[in-house]
Amino acid sequence: MKKIVNKWNLALVVWLLISSCASEIVQSDRITTKGYDRHVELQWEPVAGAKSYAVLVKKKDNSYTKRAEVKDTIYLDFVNDLGTELELSYKIEAQLIEGKESLGESAVATRSMTDEELLDMVQYYTFRYFWEGAEPNSGMARERIHMDGVYPQNDQNVVTTGGTGFGIFGLLAGIERNWVTKEEGLERFERMVGFLKKADRFHGVWPHWINGETGKVKPFGNDDDGGDLVESAFLIQGLLAVREYYKNGGERGKKLALQIDELWKTTEWSWYTQGGQDILYWHWSPNFAWQKNFGIKGYDECMITYVLAASSPTYGVPATVYHKGWARDGDIVNDTSAYGHDLPLKHNGSTEFGGPLFWSQYSYLGLNPKGLKDQYANYWEHNRNHTLINRQWCVNNEQGFKGYGEDLWGLTASYTVTGYAAHKPGNDLGVISPTAALSSIPYTPEESMAVIKNLYYNYGEKVFGRYGFYDALSPEKDWYPQRYLAIDQGPIVAMIENHRTGLGWELFMAAPEVQEGLEKLGFTIAEE
Incomplete structure (x- = not known):
């Protein structure tokens, strides 16, 4: 009996202590x-x-x-x-x-926190850029968000076509991870698709930038006020993943899938061959027609454009457009290497070390590079080697920039101290862009985690804010701008999810037209 009393007395003391605190x-x-x-x-x-x-x-x-x-x-x-x-x-x-x-x-x-909890946190914060930070009328991703509220071009309501496509994969991840409900996610996609149906299109192709309040084109440049085929490809890559996600769901989901299917089928890829040439062109404008005359040739970030153009069931292009245009009639093949890593494709203007890292990311948020091969390259090996070369350039750090090393690497397009630049080996300005290493995590999981840990634990509030890691930093210049760009945030959350579950890859590759298009172009897919 005494033991029972003592037990209850101890419980009472613990309860009193808890209550007191x-x-x-x-x-x-x-x-x-x-x-x-x-x-x-x-x-x-x-x-x-x-x-x-x-x-x-x-x-x-x-x-x-x-x-x-x-x-x-x-x-x-x-x-x-x-x-x-x-x-x-x-x-x-x-x-x-x-x-x-x-x-x-x-x-x-x-x-x-464990590594998995750290990834959860980084993903969730970055997801919020596309959820909380979206332009409210359209539901689309804002081109940029500056935490100081300063927008030199007064463009805080301008949305980005490509950045929205990237962010779509993040929204899907957010639904699957219960950061938002399925109902909330569906409503957001309905708003987005409803906006895109009414927004300016040019032979079915959206412009690079759109005014999120009106749906009207916001010129990207003096002669760039029409269709942007590459940015639209990035958007459609995401939309097709949404279509696959909802097409076998409830009534509203099926309706959304049909609306996306209509947008997909009314995109006139073949128009952008300038009347049947063996190459796709990036821009067309009702005011400037083909004045920019920018033929899309590999290798850079644009491969998804050719895959979708070949896959279109309504305005498809023949395989010759891919082989003669993108692959330069075979001249895309490279025979160089750097730091012991082969680079099988010639990168535009960057033959030896490869271009900025977004070239191995933007086209592969939905298009799964694992086991993906054609007569020119094994795309998993190519993208991984491209990443390792970029990393080794930073580790070697021949220019002696402060902070560079195994836990701080990654050159890609981002803000820089004086504006915006496509950072890469050979055009290294001492600026590290977190998206470069973070969005490479499927290719370099351990090496990318080292950067995440360094940024969060050692740089902290200098580089991490409301929507995750800021766009760029330069310890060399003591420069830590509190700015975000959609095209850099989107690949982070999308590629972390692909690394963890393969969600974006699974959805996009499930589209039957994509499988047919890849077969048409001579791709094979092997288990990695």
């Missing part, structure tokens, strides 16, 4: 907190008339110290200075014209 913090329903490994995310309700919000954290002596003062209603607090495995209590205070208003307190804990 809990009573110190009355959890506010106006504040949401989530703890990760090295940061805490806080969100709170907006307060009318607030000029800013003070974020405060409780110290060991139970007093509060200010962590930040922000105008937004979200804050990522990187707590490296406080330690690890923390139990924290935050308070949010709205700063009013006269006085302040407390939104209450919220307790949260940080924890060590």
Whole structure:
């Protein structure tokens, strides 16, 4: 009997201790907190008339110290200075014209994360660019999001055709990972497809940029105010994955799949051969016709354009267009190598070391390179070697840029200190673009994870924000812009998902027209 009493006494003591600790913090329903490994995310309700919000954290002596003062209603607090495995209590205070208003307190804990949890976090944050950051009328991906709110061209409502196509794979991943419900995901795709049906098209091809509020073309350049075949191919790659995802679903899903099918079948790929030439052309404009006269030749990011053009059941092109145009009548074949890695295809303007890494990413968010071969290359080996060459260039770091190494590598197109550039070996400006290594994770899983860990654990708030890793950084120049680009964020979440589950590859490759198109062009698919 004595043992039973002691057991109950111990339980009572534990309960009293828990109750005592809990009573110190009355959890506010106006504040949401989530703890990760090295940061805490806080969100709170907006307060009318607030000029800013003070974020405060409780110290060991139970007093509060200010962590930040922000105008937004979200804050990522990187707590490296406080330690690890923390139990924290935050308070949010709205700063009013006269006085302040407390939104209450919220307790949260940080924890060590496994590699899989780290990937979850990176994927989820990047997914939010396309979910929370989307242009509201169209549901499409904004071309860019600058966290400072400064848009030199006043283009915050301009959406990107290709970037939206990339982001679609992220949205599908978000549905599968329960970040949004299937109903919410379906509604977003319905809005997007409804917008695309009414938006400007030029022989079935969308422009590079579209005004998300009106659906009208936003010129990409002085003579580029019409159809952009490559950006439209990136979009259709994503749309076909959505079609496959919903085509055997409920009534609304089937209707959506049919609407996507109509968009696909009314895309006039053959028009973009300029009347039957053995090559596809990138642009056509009602005002400038074929003035740009940009023939699409390999090798670069555009391979998906030829695959879809050959696959079209209504406006398809013959195989000769691929072989004579894209493959340059066989001249696309390369016989060079770098750092011990063969590069079987000639990269435009970058024969020895290969071009920027997006060339091995954009066409392969849906098109599965595993086991994909034709008479010119094994595309898995090609893309992996391209990535390893790019990485080794950064590891060797002959220019001596600060930060470069096995845990900080990756050259691709992104923002740079003076604007925008296609970073690559031979055009290395000391700028690392996180999307380069992160979107290469199917090809280089261990090497890419090293970059993710370095960026998150060592650079922290300099490089990571509301929508994941920022677009670019240069430790050499102490340059860490808080900017995002859709075309760089999209491949991150898409390729991480392909690495983990193969979702995008499985959906796109399930399209029967794609299989027929690949066979038509002489591709074979072997198990890797």
